Amino acid sequence: MKNSDIETNRGILVNRFLETNTKDIFAIGDCAEQREAIGNRRPIEAVWYTGRMMGETLAQTICVNRIEYKPGHWFNSAKFFDIEYQTYGWVFGERGRPDYEKHFHWKHTDDTKCITIAYHKNSNHFLGINTFGIRMRHEIFDKWLTEKRDVNYVLEYLADANFDPEFYALHEKEIIAQFNQENGTSIESKKKSWKRIFTKT
Ligand SMILES: Cc1cc2nc3c(=O)[nH]c(=O)nc-3n(C[C@H](O)[C@H](O)[C@H](O)COP(=O)(O)OP(=O)(O)OC[C@H]3O[C@@H](n4cnc5c(N)ncnc54)[C@H](O)[C@@H]3O)c2cc1C
Incomplete structure (x- = not known):
């Protein structure tokens, strides 16, 4: 990661679509950091439910149904x-x-x-x-x-x-x-x- 152009902070920076700053490269789970926290949530959410939800969201996107990550109620x-x-x-x-x-x-x-x-x-x-x-x-x-x-x-x-x-x-x-x-x-x-x-x- 350190030698790549992918932007990081504490985690790998992503937008609401879990996209990094590099085309076709995504980050989900513990390593992903939202550029702007969603509601009261932390930018990095190291819990397995959110990891699974990010996985489900990204699966849609890579199957050509680009959708935003919306984790709902904490x-x-x-x-x-x-x-x-x-x-x-x-x-x-x-x-x-x-x-x-x-x-x-x-x-x-x-x-x-x-x-x-x-x-x-x-x-x-x-x-x-x-x-x-x-x-x-x-x-x-x-x-x-x-x-x-x-x-x-x-x-x-x-x-x-x-x-x-x-x-x-x-x-x-x-x-x-x-x-x-x-x-x-x-x-x-x-x-x-x-x-x-x-x-x-
Ligand atoms: C002790 C403990 C208790 C927890 N309890 C809870 C709980 O009760 N509830 C809850 O919601 N969450 C809990 N969590 C958090 C939860 O386990 C994580 O949020 C979740 O596992 C993250 O999933 P992930 O796929 O993002 O990362 P991981 O599960 O960490 O998977 C990353 C994988 O990538 C592999 N990897 C790393 N580097 C490389 C590399 N260079 N090349 C190839 N593979 C690599 C790793 O070996 C690992 O298998 C707990 C975590 C810990 C440590």
Whole structure:
């Protein structure tokens, strides 16, 4: 790379079409760096989901259907030993958290499970969720982010998003009870059938 004309910074610089500055040479995955970050994303995203999405995008382009890389809502998941970790949307830490971002945090008494939900303090718009020890469904959170659901809706139907294996203990009721206590709301846990979740209501 060092002896080529391909422009680099920390990674190999690409545009939204994953094209380098050299014709017919592309970069995807950990080595690719967007010239301008997409939304809140980092210019280099070293995670496998984005690598796969870039691969799918580029496959279209090299099959003569040139398309832009549009990764959609941020998400990631991992497993640290036996603890699941997942994130959907944006949940900022203390550093760099926007003024409007409010957090609701719940932790199980056994210290192995917790969730943090980020939402807009004025509009109540759901912004993102981090979960430890509870597995959630990507397609549901992706849908709720697209639909710009509010935090009350997300809590009400949180049971629909649970993706833990069969016979695992469920915690939605405790989570909702704590949210109600902290916010003076009276949300009740509900569940929709799968058919209704993915049809317009
Ligand atoms: C310990 C660890 C844990 C991770 N956990 C997660 C996780 O939980 N979730 C997640 O989303 N992501 C995770 N990642 C990140 C994820 O693995 C990477 O984002 C993903 O593998 C990147 O894919 P890639 O194809 O861009 O690069 P790579 O998978 O690194 O593939 C690059 C390939 O190119 C080969 N190569 C290098 N130089 C040359 C050369 N000169 N000639 C020929 N071949 C060459 C390498 O041997 C390698 O096989 C983790 C990474 C690490 C290291």
